[in-house]
Amino acid sequence: MARTTQLRTYTVREGLLDEWVRRWRADIVPLRLELGFEIGGAWVDRERNQFVWLVSYDGPETFAERNALYWSSPARKAMNLDPDEYLLSTDDRTVEEHYQAGRRG
Numbered sequence: 647m648a649r650t651t652q653l654r655t656y657t658v659r660e661g662l663l664d665e666w667v668r669r670w671r672a673d674i675v676p677l678r679l680e681l682g683f684e685i686g687g688a689w690v691d692r693e694r695n696q697f698v699w700l701v702s703y704d705g706p707e708t709f710a711e712r713n714a715l716y717w718s719s720p721a722r723k724a725m726n727l728d729p730d731e732y733l734l735s736t737d738d739r740t741v742e743e744h745y746q747a748g749r750r751g
Contacts, residue, residue, distance in 0.1 A: 647704070647705065647706060647707060647708050647709075648704070649702060649703070649704035650702065650703055650704070650708070650709035650740060651686065651700060651701070651702040651740070651741050651742075651743060652700070652701050652702075652709070652738050652739060652740055652741070653698070653699075653700055653738075653739045653741045654698065654699050654700075654701060654736065654737070654738045654739075655696055655697075655698045655736070655737040655739075656696060656697045656698075656729075656732075656733045656735070656736050656737075657694070657695060657696050657733065657734045657735045657736075658695050658696065658697055658732055658733055658734065659695075659731075659732055659733070659734055660695060662732050663690060663692065663695055663697065665732070666697060666732045666733075667688075667690060667697065669727055669732070670688070670697070670699075673725045673727055674725075674727075677716065677719065677721050677722060677725075678701060678716065680721075681712060681715060681716050681719070682703060682705050682712065683701055683702065683703050683712070683716070684701070684702045684703070684704075685699065685700065685701055685702075686699075686700030686701070686702060687699065687700050688700075709740075
């Protein structure tokens with residue numbers, strides 16, 4: 647399958663941005679990496695109370711199939727992390743890379 651990258655923008659509930667970032671780093675990132683995803687970076691927009699990150703997958707399954715595996719995994723269930731408790735809205739966009747800093751061409 648071809649590499650798929652999603653740009654994800656989450657609007658976080660007032661007062662929970664820092665807690666969300668801590669949970670994301672401690673719980674979500676390790677499992678995503680274990681399941682073959684790559685994290686291209688993450689940013690906080692405090693003015694808009696948003697969390698923005700890049701997640702990619704390049705493996706034998708489609709992104710959607712691998713993402714379903716992530717959500718159904720026992721490790722994900724054991725996190726006891728309901729995104730609805732933190733996030734007001736999400737915007738997930740599949741994007742194509744056309745430039746990467748540090749690379750010529």
